Amino acid sequence: MKEKIQKFAELILESENIVALTGAGMSTESGIPDFRSPGTGLWERMDPSFADISTFTRNPTAFYQTMLEIGLNMIKAKPNAGHKSLTKLQKMGKLNGIMTQNIDGLHKRAHTKNVIEIHGTINEAKCMGKCGKIFPITTLVNQLLSGNPSTKCPDCDGILKPNAVFFGEQLPTEALERTDELIANCDIMMILGTSLLVSPANFLPYKALNVDAKLGIINREKTNIDHQCLVVIHGSIAEILPKIVEIVEIEYNKK
Ligand SMILES: [Zn+2]
Known part of the structure; x- marks a missing residue:
């Protein structure tokens, strides 16, 4: 060695x-946690379709219910x-x-x-609506922590998502x-x-x-x-x- x-x-x-x-x-x-490690990877314990972009846009609330804690740990x-x-x-x-x-x-x-x-990165949030702007992740997290079940762009009301690449995304x-x-x-x-x-x-x-x-x-x-x-x-x-x-x-x- x-x-x-x-x-x-x-x-x-x-x-x-x-x-x-x-x-x-x-x-x-x-x-x-490694998302893909055999045996211990997150996607072995959890259905990867959770992080699929179409699942997310259909129901962001369900995504956050499962992923918020993991996300917060990553941010910290x-x-x-x-x-x-x-x-x-x-x-x-x-x-x-x-x-x-x-x-x-x-x-x-x-x-x-x-x-x-x-x-991409979990440190940012991206608007999936008209404006497509990037915000600090705190914009999204603060909405979730204040009890909003899903997150909205402050400028155009589009869905706000973590700026990490989801499955099914380019x-x-x-x-x-x-x-x-x-x-x-x-x-x-x-x-x-x-x-x-x-x-x-x-x-x-x-x-x-x-x-x-x-x-x-x-x-x-x-x-x-x-x-x-x-x-x-x-x-x-x-x-x-x-x-x-x-x-x-x-x-x-x-x-
Ligand atoms: Zn927007």
């Missing part, structure tokens, strides 16, 4: 344009040592940006810049375009806490390989891309990433 941590740090040290792709394993230590969650390590790397000029599958907003709360939220095109731009010039992609089972995240490492970038991965389980990675570490991000960044920092301070 020690050698792998060293090797991962060396990869970062010798690279100029570093990007990270992150998934649920990034936020485990922040107490956020704090960045862990893994998120903070990425911010540190970025301050040393060793992280250009992050593409994340997570909707928890924790990268932004850890003050990392250039974060692309492929599946991914934000702008975010996808930004991932392409981010990958276009990268020389290493760090894959962190994702088993790469969900599109489009599962394609992104191949896009990096196409521009001759190197790959390094930290994930609890094996993935289909492991054999393409120069370093493969199976373990916890919050535990391992700070150790890697510590080595980078020591070298960085020597310069």
